[in-house]
Amino acid sequence: MDGQVIHIHPEAPAKPAYGAPCNGCGVCCLAEPCPLGMVVSRRRHGACDALRWRAAEARYVCGMVADPAEVLGPRWRFAAPLLARLARRWISAGSGCDAAIEVPPRVR
Numbered sequence: 001m002d003g004q005v006i007h008i009h010p011e012a013p014a015k016p017a018y019g020a021p022c023n024g025c026g027v028c029c030l031a032e033p034c035p036l037g038m039v040v041s042r043r044r045h046g047a048c049d050a051l052r053w054r055a056a057e058a059r060y061v062c063g064m065v066a067d068p069a070e071v072l073g074p075r076w077r078f079a080a081p082l083l084a085r086l087a088r089r090w091i092s093a094g095s096g097c098d099a100a101i102e103v104p105p106r107v108r
Contacts, residue, residue, distance in 0.1 A: 006030040006047070011058045015103045019096045024059025026051060028099035036064060036090045040071060062091055 008026060015025045028034070029051040033041045037048035050063040050071045063071040064087035069080040092098065 004031060009053050009060070011055075012053075013059060015099065015101070016097045018098070018100055022093075022097055024054075024057070024061060026053075026060030027101055027103055028097075029060065029062070031099070031101055034091055036087060040064060062087065062093075065091065065093060 006027065008030060013023045013025050015027045016023050029037065029048040031047075032045055033043065033048035033050075037050055038044055041047075041049040048062075052061050052063040052066060053059075054061050054066075065084060068084045068087065069077045072080055072083070088094075
């Protein structure tokens, strides 16, 4: 991923240190989708389609955890409750930042 450019919301928090609690910076999901995101996005590179910006919280969230029915659409909405529970496990929610990505300081 050397030299990759990702577009981060200007109000997003700075990326935490590797292993620190997730703060919703979005860097990992904007750089590439996780295995669940690959299924949802139908691609292996680029930003995950399930990533959602929460303006009220000034952070990114995984749509498969926060609102899977909206991400999945009407055809798969019936599976949303089950997939929301599974998504937390599949993305390893709560285990800390696992993005070993170097992010340069922001220019504001």
